Amino acid sequence: MNPLAATGESYWMRTAPLPSFPALSGAAEADVAVIGSGIVGLSTAWELARAGLEVVVLEASRLAGGVTGHTTGKLTALHTAVYDTLRSKHGEEAARRYAASQSAALRRVVEVSGELGIDCELERRPAYTYCEEAEGVNALRAEADAARAAGLDASFVTATGMPFPVAGAVRVEDQAQFHPLAYLAGLVEDIVALGGRLHEGTRVTRLDDGDPCRLTTDSGATVAARHVVVATHHPVFDDALLSTRLTQHRDLVIAGAVPAGQDPAGMYISEEHGKRSVRTSPLADGGRLLVVTGEAFTPGTGEDTEAGYARLRAWAERHFPGFSAEYRWAAQDNSSTDTLPLVGRMPTKGDNVYVATGFAGWGMTGGVLAGTVIASLVRGGEDPWDGLYDPGRVGSPVRSAPAYLKAQWDVGKHFVKDRLDTLGDGTNGPAGSLPPGEGTVVRAGGEPCAVHRDDQGELHAVSAVCTHLGCLVAFNNAERTWECPCHGSRFGVDGEVLQGPALKPLERRDPTEL
Known part of the structure; x- marks a missing residue:
């Protein structure tokens, strides 16, 4: 790589x-x-x-x-399949105000960019929410109807610029993408x-x-x-x-150059296959940077994130011949329960x-x-x-209520179950046999301890108790971070806070005492 x-x-x-x-x-x-x-x-x-x-x-x-x-730098009022949900949860007027406010924000970026003379690679593109399986078509038809009723220039289509057939898609015209930084x-x-x-x-x-x-x-x-x-x-x-009232999820991102002829000429997202989101960005040589997002997971649940990156690369390489991931990163988002x-x-x-x-x-x-x-x-x-x-x-x-109660159940489950799994018999593995690049949570002196072995073989040990509200962290093997499954706080291998809501670092532990 x-x-x-x-x-x-x-x-x-x-x-x-x-x-x-x-x-x-x-x-x-x-x-x-x-x-x-x-x-x-x-x-x-x-x-x-x-x-x-x-x-x-x-x-x-x-x-x-x-x-x-x-x-990923998308500026769009089409947010996967939000309008049918808003219409059913909050009513048609709320859906209309949501569409109008998101569209106003898009226009604000265009206005400010022009006023300040910012070259941020702003491009107007259609946005799509698509599905490959026939089972998803009825939901997308309903979403197209709801988005249109909310005031967007939305339609249901069966053809897109993606290099594979789709069963259906919602298309919204005149959206945008830009270089956010x-x-x-x-x-x-x-x-x-x-x-x-x-x-x-x-x-x-x-x-x-x-x-x-x-x-x-x-x-x-x-x-x-x-x-x-x-x-x-x-x-x-x-x-x-x-x-x-918030739930957390994290998405993996890869990016690499493709010829201009492989540009799908739009912004795309699907919840299938663990989520797939695609856009491109202009490159100086006339080619395009393909940005692919997906493999969504809840931080702190011990997912094999390296395997997730591998699946994302395989998908991109299969559909965009010659693609090679030159960059990879991850993004974390939270969603409200309503x-x-x-x-x-x-x-x-x-x-x-x-x-x-x-x-x-x-x-x-x-x-x-x-x-x-x-x-x-x-x-x-x-x-x-x-x-x-x-x-x-x-x-x-x-x-x-169902989404709210599920969020609280997930937090409570991690708060109790993770302690039982870790403190009961130390089945997460002894620190002594930990391979380079990996991390695990073990029992040390009666307390949960987060242990990482770096590429040089040195052990790093910190408390596994998140300093926000006390849930136990788990290791992210691709980003080499400790993550809390309850509210998404993230820490470095030596305990430093990388992302809140935690404000204090994980307490350091002496690895020689493990």
């Missing part, structure tokens, strides 16, 4: 790196503090900076280095020009709400702000227990704390949408979508 593929760095991050900024030190003040620098955080910061507010962005790692830097680089440049401040390597570990709010970072630096936006993908400081994202004021906090989460894999339009909604609320305006995404909504409890 190409060495680039082993780095885990996405094509977007490799080809359009964002500028670096120093960590925050001392005490700072701002009108608005934004925690997180993905597309939600930077879109919100830009909207507010353009409105004349003093904005500071605080990023635990590097700008857009989380979910946004590992997306090139777009955000343009926003960052303008935020700085407008007086905004950005700080990387600054993890916020405490939020005291009030007027002003007070943020404390892992270094002891502080920020006092009249408004705070929690844009951390999975919300931290979750007094409202929004995590109980289908709609959560965007607006944070329940249980004051009126000046805001949150955005639950985009179900469609965070490019969702993130831009969140920026416009939150910016309007911060400025004292109305929610332009009349509370459709309000995190404090009551929703449709009867229709949403």
Whole structure:
């Protein structure tokens, strides 16, 4: 495999790196503090900076280095088969507002790109949700009808640009794809020009709400702000227990060059075969970069992710002759149990704390949408979508209850069962026989211990108890990370936090005592 593929760095991050900024030190003040620098955080910061507010962005790692830097970069209002679900759960009016808001976000990217002169490889393409098996046709016919009723230019078709026959597909016209980090680089440049401040390597570990709010970072630096936006993908400081309304999934991604003649001329997704999502991006030599996503799994369940990458490569090579994976990465998404994202004021906090989460894999339009909604609320305006995404909504409890209860059952199952499996007899395997590159959870001194052997044979040992709510982590053998199955926190092999909602690292253990 190409060495680039082993780095885990996405094509977007490799080809359009964002500028670096120093960590925050001392005490700072701002009108608005934004925690997180993905597309939600930077879109919100830009909207507010353009409105004349003093904005500071605080990023635990590097700008857009989380979910946004590992997306596929689709800008579309067709979200697999969401409209028939929305129509049945929330009614036709909710489906219409969802379609209108997502379409408005797409237009916002087009407008902002033009206004700021951002070259982000924006291309207008149709979007498809397809199936290969006849059993899926009726559902897609219903989705095409629901999407059309919601106001999209949608149709049911049986022919696509994919290099294999399909049984049916929903097609929506005039959607878009772009280079997400090139777009955000343009926003960052303008935020700085407008007086905004950005700080990387600054993890916020405490939020005291009030007027002003007070943020404390892992270094002891502080920020006092009249408004705070929690844009951390999975919300931290979750007094409202929004995590109980979210489920996690992770997708593998591969990318490599193909001739322009193999471009399927659209954006495609299917839930068959463990999900398959396809798009292309222009390359300087006139060819196209084929981006293939799939092999969805719940983080922290011990899936063989290397085998998942192998299946994804085999699928791409079979359908696109000559394809070779030059890059590989993974993306994590969360979904709300009632289908709609959560965007607006944070329940249980004051009126000046805001949150955005639950985009179900469609965070490019969702993130831009969140920026416009939150910016309007911060400025004292109305929610332009009349509370459709309000995190404090009551929703449709009867229709949403099965998904909510299943999410809680899965969390409880892992919290109890994983401990019994691990602590009962240590059947996950002794650390001494662990091969290089692998990891396992064992019992050590009566406590669950996460052990990894690196390629040089050295053992790394940390507590296996997630510092968020105490579930046990499991090893991801492709990314070499520890992942929590309950709420999706991810840690490095030495325990450092890679992805929240956890704020503290896993405690280190002495590998010589195993």
